[in-house]
Amino acid sequence: MSNKEKILNIAVIAHVDAGKSTLVDAFLRQSDVFRDNEEVVNCIMDSNDLERERGITIYSKNCSVIHNGVKINIVDTPGHADFSSEVERIIRTVDTVILLVDASEGPMPQTRFVLSKALEIGLKPILLINKIDKKDQRAEEVVDEVYELFLDLNANDEQLDFPILYGVAREGRVQYDLKTPSDNIDPLFDTILKHCDVYPDMDEEPLQMQVSALAYDEYIGRLGIGRLYSGVLKQGQQYIRCNQSGLKAYLNYSYTKDYLEQAFQKHIQEISLLLRVCQILVLVIQSVQLIMLNQWNTLKLKNQLYQ
Helix, strand or coil: CCCCCEEEEEEEEECCCCCHHHHHHHHHHCCCCCCCCCCCCCCCCCCCHHHHHHCCCCCCEEEEEEECCEEEEEEECCCCHHHHHHHHHHHHHCCEEEEEEECCCCCCHHHHHHHHHHHHCCCCCEEEEECCCCCCCCHHHHHHHHHHHHHHCCCCHHHHCCCEEEEEHHHCEEECCCCCCCCCCHHHHHHHHHHCCCCCCCCCCCCEEEEEEEEEECCCEEEEEEEEEECCCCCCEEEEEECCCCCEEEEEECCCHHHHHHHHHHHHHHHHHHHHHHHHHHHHHHHHHHHHHHHHHHHHHHHHHHC
């Protein structure tokens, strides 16, 4: 990909309230995404009203930052067990995951679940021990507990050789070890680039894309968000959608101006045809009413004659 944009997809996974959304905030703040005079709220990715009310992440959301010429797509995932399906879907679209663990609490039940899903599909996680500024932090013991968790989940040798970082997401700092202080998250950026290969150049291959989430835009309409494994999406090109049963349906991604005009004209023709049918129905009803009225008048006249 020498002449193409270099891309990496990562997800932040953890138990609820471990600091995932706060870490994503640090990614964005230290990547010059915001203007100097821009007012930025905490937990930027938790944009849903219910998420802000409850203070937790419910829906997986993604953002992008650029570091050393590499575009890093970051997915913030829910930590609550009630929204585990969000994690299962989204985790198949990334190249690696950052496993966030509280330096005091250690691995929690949801930590085990999200990690098991990452290991099942062969991902090699990066361990980040968060909140090392706590008075009751026990980072070294927590690392041992995480190792035991990896072994319990049958991680292979490559997955067991995971990099370990320490940090305080709220303060936007990550360090390589407990004795080497840091004032930014560059160690995490550098570890990501070293630990994971960039997206391979497979533009010449047949298109393969897996949709992992649905969204809606007021101007565009329904959106499918997922990972493009190979090929290139092109306007006007016809594609095949396969479901779990292997059934196929043709999709036409030709939302160009000409396509929209044709669709509009088609709908106009359908509406015109429907109006004509309605007019015919009105005429038929009027004719039936006229016939019934004539029959009624005839019967009434006959009754008068017999009387």
